[in-house]
Amino acid sequence: MSTARAERLVNLVLALLSTRQYLTAERIRGIVPGYADAASDEAYFRMFERDKTELRELGIPLETGRNSAFDAIDGYRIARRDYELGEIDLAPDEATAVGLAVRLWDSPELTGEAQGALVKLRAAGVEVDDQAPTVVEPRVRAEPAFGPLLAAVQAGQAVRFEYRRSGSAERKIRTLEPWGVVSWRGRWYVVGHDRDRGAPRCFRLSRVTGKVDAFGPPGVVERPEGVNLLRMVSASSSEDPSAVTTASVWVADGRAAGVRRRGRVVGRSDAGGEEGDLVEIALFYPESAADWLTAHGPDVLVLEPEVLAKSVFSRLEAIAHAGGAR
Amino acid sequence: MSATGRMPRLLALVPYLLARPGIKIDDAAHDFDVTPKQLRKDLELLWMCGLPGYGPGDLIDLSFEGDTIVVTHDAGMNRPLRLTGGEATAMLVALRALAETPGVVDADAVRRAIAKIEAAAGQAQPSGIVVGGGVREGKKTAGTREAVRSALTAKRALRIRYYTASKDEITERTVDPMRLLIVQAVGYLEAWCRRAEGVRLFRLDRIDELTVLGEPAVPPAHARPTDLSDGVFRPRPDQQEGVLVLDPDARWVAEYYPCEELDELDGGRLRIRMRYADESWMVRLILGLGGDAQVESPAALGEAVRQRAADALARARHLTSTYEQ
Numbered sequence: 140m141s142t143a144r145a146e147r148l149v150n151l152v153l154a155l156l157s158t159r160q161y162l163t164a165e166r167i168r169g170i171v172p173g174y175a176d177a178a179s180d181e182a183y184f185r186m187f188e189r190d191k192t193e194l195r196e197l198g199i200p201l202e203t204g205r206n207s208a209f210d211a212i213d214g215y216r217i218a219r220r221d222y223e224l225g226e227i228d229l230a231p232d233e234a235t236a237v238g239l240a241v242r243l244w245d246s247p248e249l250t251g252e253a254q255g256a257l258v259k260l261r262a263a264g265v266e267v268d269d270q271a272p273t274v275v276e277p278r279v280r281a282e283p284a285f286g287p288l289l290a291a292v293q294a295g296q297a298v299r300f301e302y303r304r305s306g307s308a309e310r311k312i313r314t315l316e317p318w319g320v321v322s323w324r325g326r327w328y329v330v331g332h333d334r335d336r337g338a339p340r341c342f343r344l345s346r347v348t349g350k351v352d353a354f355g356p357p358g359v360v361e362r363p364e365g366v367n368l369l370r371m372v373s374a375s376s377s378e379d380p381s382a383v384t385t386a387s388v389w390v391a392d393g394r395a396a397g398v399r400r401r402g403r404v405v406g407r408s409d410a411g412g413e414e415g416d417l418v419e420i421a422l423f424y425p426e427s428a429a430d431w432l433t434a435h436g437p438d439v440l441v442l443e444p445e446v447l448a449k450s451v452f453s454r455l456e457a458i459a460h461a462g463g464a465r
Numbered sequence: 466m467s468a469t470g471r472m473p474r475l476l477a478l479v480p481y482l483l484a485r486p487g488i489k490i491d492d493a494a495h496d497f498d499v500t501p502k503q504l505r506k507d508l509e510l511l512w513m514c515g516l517p518g519y520g521p522g523d524l525i526d527l528s529f530e531g532d533t534i535v536v537t538h539d540a541g542m543n544r545p546l547r548l549t550g551g552e553a554t555a556m557l558v559a560l561r562a563l564a565e566t567p568g569v570v571d572a573d574a575v576r577r578a579i580a581k582i583e584a585a586a587g588q589a590q591p592s593g594i595v596v597g598g599g600v601r602e603g604k605k606t607a608g609t610r611e612a613v614r615s616a617l618t619a620k621r622a623l624r625i626r627y628y629t630a631s632k633d634e635i636t637e638r639t640v641d642p643m644r645l646l647i648v649q650a651v652g653y654l655e656a657w658c659r660r661a662e663g664v665r666l667f668r669l670d671r672i673d674e675l676t677v678l679g680e681p682a683v684p685p686a687h688a689r690p691t692d693l694s695d696g697v698f699r700p701r702p703d704q705q706e707g708v709l710v711l712d713p714d715a716r717w718v719a720e721y722y723p724c725e726e727l728d729e730l731d732g733g734r735l736r737i738r739m740r741y742a743d744e745s746w747m748v749r750l751i752l753g754l755g756g757d758a759q760v761e762s763p764a765a766l767g768e769a770v771r772q773r774a775a776d777a778l779a780r781a782r783h784l785t786s787t788y789e790q
Contacts, residue, residue: 140470140471140472142506142510145471145472145475145510146510146513146514148472149475149476149510149511149514150514150515152476152542153514153515153516153540153541153542154516154517156541156542157516157517157540157541170517171517172519193472197472197473197476197546197549198546198547198548198549198550198552199546200547221547222544222546222547223544223545223546223547224544224545224546224547224548224585224586225547225584225585225586225587226585227581227582227584227585228581229578229581230574230577232570232571232574233574233575233577233578233581234578235570235574236560236563236570236571236574236575236578237556237560237578237582239563239569239570240556240559240560240562240563240575241556241559243559243562243563244555244559249555249559250555252549252551252552252554252555252556253552253555253556253559254498255473255548255549255551255552255555256548256552256553256555256556256582257556258473258474258477258497258545259473259477259545259546259547259548259552260545260582261477261481261496262477262478262480262481262484262544262545263480263484263544263545263585264480264484264485275568275569275570275614275644275645275646275647276644276645276646276647277562277563277566277569277646277647277648278646278647278648279559279562280648289554289593289594292593292594293550293593309733317593318593319593319594319595320593320594320595321594321595321596322558322561322562322565322595322596324650325650325651326650345720362593368595369595389784394633395633396628396633396634396635397628397630397633399635400628400635400673410780410783410784411779411780411783411784413780429755430753430754430755431753433752433753433755433777434749434750434752434753435633435749435752436748436749436752436773436774436776436777437773437776437777437779437780440777440780440781440784442784448781451781452778452781454752454755454756455752455755455774455777455778455781456774456778457755457756458751458752458755458756458770458771458774459771459774459775459778461756461759461771
């Protein structure tokens with residue numbers, strides 16, 4: 140931005156803040172320095188339009204209205220109470236939290252926004268050191284869909300996006316009335332009414348592919364009363380695990396440290412001349428336990444329960460036979 | 466809007482200076498993340514601005530004394546502009562995520578900060594966003610985290626018993642702690658590993674035992690923090706490459722590990738190229754997929770997977786017959 144334009148914009152803000160009367164474009168042209176340079180009426184109005192857009196993009200609440208019924212056209216002013224950030228004073232430990240929060244995002248866009256907030260908090264007199272060394276560095280990642288989806292939630296607008304379900308190549312267009320964006324266990328979800336299914340659904344942001352398209356008029360999407368967004372997400376993701384069964388496995392000596400550290404050695408045995416320990420393990424998810432135990436090949440053999448032993452056995456056969464077929 | 470743009474800075478400068486009479490130009494420049502030269506230019510610009518009339522009493526007035534500044538007339542610009550919706554969201558959501566991450570800062574302080582910023586931000590409060598269920602942390606991991614934290618604060622070396630998933634082995638190491646990281650809700654200790662002679666990330670839930678040593682932590686001067694911009698996993702140049710075909714049930718692999726998606730095949734299958742440092746790890750991964758992934762190359766990897774499966778079947782048969790006798 141040129142120095143002349145920056146100066147003009149600051150003067151415009153000051154002029155509009157200081158007036159209770161609405162100032163018409165013509166009056167602004169007459170009093171705010173910089174506009175007098177406009178070569179023609181048309182050039183001035185173009186310039187003024189661009190400046191109004193700039194102020195609105197900065198988040199400045201530009202009011203339009205007329206001072207009396209006799210006025211022919213709208214004028215402009217900025218209401219101080221809408222412009223100004225409220226009073227704020229942070230205790231040192233609160234300021235430390237803010238300094239850390241600014242560094243939390245793993246996204247340049249959100250980091251930029253957080254820093255914009257920090258500039259204003261500092262201007263309100265708050266002392267924040269955002270470079271203080273810290274022993275713990277948390278990071279929060281935001282997928283590209285985060286911004287557009289949150290904007291749609293806040294605008295009350297429906298969205299369309301391409302979505303890939305877990306374990307499927309198929310990308311389907313989903314149409315959603317979004318109620319909220321939710322973080323759960325370090326992952327982001329969008330929750331809302333799925334128009335195609337006619338039911339509430341959660342979608343993981345990392346599986347949204349391509350652009351999020353907000354459509355239709357804003358303000359039409361309403362979140363039903365009493366809906367708990369967090370509970371919807373936590374219910375659809377896995378619950379806290381509790382052990383469902385105990386397995387007994389044989390583990391070759393000196394092998395499969397990952398299995399050993401989760402279990403308890405209860406005896407000794409040999410398998411085909413190979414010495415090993417008998418280990419008992421508490422299992423949380425029997426299905427994924429079969430995958431995990433199969434991964435160790437001949438180093439881990441399942442003795443009990445039989446259903447798990449069979450499950451591992453059939454996985455091994457599938458692999459061995461796939462080899463034969465090729 | 467760029468937060469580091471000139472307009473947001475110009476609008477914030479006068480209130481910032483009003484709150485800090487006599488601040489050094491260098492200090493103010495540091496807070497705004499600009500050079501002192503740029504800050505002087507900004508101040509010169511503001512000096513030319515003011516209220517209609519633009520006489521001596523209408524203009525913003527600043528007095529410079531040496532390298533310090535005092536605002537003597539603010540022309541009505543005495544408070545910062547309110548937060549935009551985007552700024553309030555980025556700040557408040559980050560704070561809520563911080564409150565959900567154990568052991569970083571006092572969660573109570575975070576909640577107080579949130580309440581104060583929400584009150585000041587007024588209508589810019591982010592709605593429609595919920596942050597919950599932060600870190601799923603076991604009791605043991607919480608203990609590990611606390612011990613690591615105190616070692617970092619006291620700058621002491623650590624002796625750890627660590628499970629390396631990639632090698633499926635447990636090793637004892639002496640490490641010089643550098644940082645405690647929480648990435649995507651998982652905690653890591655970043656440290657100089659004296660055994661590997663390099664900077665390593667240790668997942669807290671894989672540290673089985675930990676002793677804070679009496680000796681100081683002395684990471685060598687050339688130890689650099691890990692670049693996390695592409696996540697925690699990073700391909701290393703010494704790795705091998707394999708080409709796999711994943712059945713639909715195994716497609717999560719492409720989501721979970723960094724890899725290159727080559728082709729979508731019929732039946733929802735996906736061909737990927739994946740790097741791996743350790744063949745035994747790769748063999749375990751593929752075995753664990755239980756036939757839902759086929760190795761296309763290298764041939765030796767496919768052969769190793771089949772051999773392990775065949776050996777396991779042979780041994781399982783033997784064991785069953787031993788037990789049945």
